[in-house]
Amino acid sequence: MVIDDSARSGMPTEGPSATAEIAAYDFERSATLSREHARALELAFETFSRQWAAELSAKIRVRATVTVEYVTMQSYGEYAQSLPTTTALVVCALPDSSERMIVQFPTSAATAWIVQMVGGRPVGATEERTFTPIEQALIGSLMTDVIALLTGTMDGLLPQGVTIAGIQYNSQFAQVAADNEPVIVAQLTMRLSGRSVPTSVMLPASILSAFASTAPADRSANPELVRRQVEETPIEVSLRLSPRTMLPREVLGLAVGDIVPLPHAADRPLLLLVGDQPIATAAVGTAGARLACVVTTTIPDPSTVSVPASEESV
The missing domain is CATH 3.40.1550.10 (CheC-like)
Structure with missing residues (x-):
């Protein structure tokens, strides 16, 4: 006995002997x-x-x-x-x-x-x-x-x-x-x-x-070109201190010459970040007459370090 697939699925057929058209x-x-x-x-x-x-x-x-x-x-x-x-x-x-x-x-x-x-x-x-x-x-x-x-x-x-x-x-x-x-x-x-x-x-x-x-070449298929593009793309880095929480009235009361102390110990390293991702820790240094930082350690996995969103850049 042959069971019609349309009858098994409950779908009606278009005629008594509906067949699919086959293109030769x-x-x-x-x-x-x-x-x-x-x-x-x-x-x-x-x-x-x-x-x-x-x-x-x-x-x-x-x-x-x-x-x-x-x-x-x-x-x-x-x-x-x-x-x-x-x-x-x-x-x-x-x-x-x-x-x-x-x-x-x-x-x-x-x-x-x-x-x-x-x-x-x-x-x-x-x-x-x-x-x-x-x-x-x-x-x-x-x-x-x-x-x-x-x-x-x-x-x-x-x-x-x-x-x-x-x-x-x-x-x-x-x-x-x-x-x-x-x-x-x-x-x-x-x-x-x-x-x-x-x-x-x-x-x-x-x-x-x-x-x-x-036809334009698919440059994304070449990993060497992608790696070179990533390496040669300029990015901005920043140094951050530990944050301090302030009340709105304290912020509104600031005047020229006021000193805001930051809860960052002198012997504590700074964070070196790319965007919001920390990549290393650093200490304050100099390069000639310019202020600089000295990288002390690198962070192999930036996702393991969390940085508060309220940190200030210097």
């Missing part, structure tokens, strides 16, 4: 973004999206907004299959590397940008087509600024000197990486003039190796 593990996509890497990339792309929207709005004189839909790691083959057959793929070359990155957007959206840049007004959605030489030059100028923004917001993950290697128009033929090579894909949505334009940025997964050099 895809061994072909074993590489994924860690939570730390994913969050850092999302923050970088959110900053890039705001800056790109502001710059594009200034150049085409139309308010544009860019939002990040998701950032994920997938194979280049999956990324290429998700793109429209005809689209603008700005292929960028990384310095001293054979790897490439891509900034993708519809060609119809790009031609509308150009019309607005020269003072015109686009009429409806245009067809997806290749750019003319003049359009390609204008788009290249726009993308140069976009690449500079992306490099800056990646905070060292992308090297300086990324250049445009060319513009491709067929997502199936633009083989900038092997189909099974992992890449980082940021899916963006651009909204302007009442139209939503899907765009994307593809980066090689090798940029994640730069996290080790850009």
Whole structure:
């Protein structure tokens, strides 16, 4: 006889045969973004999206907004299959590397940008087509600024000197990486003039190796650094005599020149303290023309000595 766990615990089930959903593990996509890497990339792309929207709005004189839909790691083959057959793929070359990155957007959206840049007004959605030489030059100028923004917001993950290697128009033929090579894909949505334009940025997964050099080191994990910091931190020490209890009327009656005797014997050592913790006993001495103290004994465990809170410092 099989006893249902829900019946044993008294919890109702959602149906006659309620079962937990099990997500199948895809061994072909074993590489994924860690939570730390994913969050850092999302923050970088959110900053890039705001800056790109502001710059594009200034150049085409139309308010544009860019939002990040998701950032994920997938194979280049999956990324290429998700793109429209005809689209603008700005292929960028990384310095001293054979790897490439891509900034993708519809060609119809790009031609509308150009019309607005020269003072015109686009009429409806245009067809997806290749750019003319003049359009390609204008788009290249726009993308140069976009690449500079992306490099800056990646905070060292992308090297300086990324250049445009060319513009491709067929997502199936633009083989900038092997189909099974992992890449980082940021899916963006651009909204302007009442139209939503899907765009994307593809980066090689090798940029994640730069996290080790850009992430701040955990200095607290090094005991030597902690010990050195404690040893070199300046602290204040004080000498204290035995306290005396006085009545309020005695305190109010004090005048200049009055002598207040303290119940501290001349042969009794003083306490040397750091804050409220005694660390040693000392006797009064001199160092040249300056008053000083001579340490007589040290206290190995300061917690074993109690100091009245009413003691006075001298």
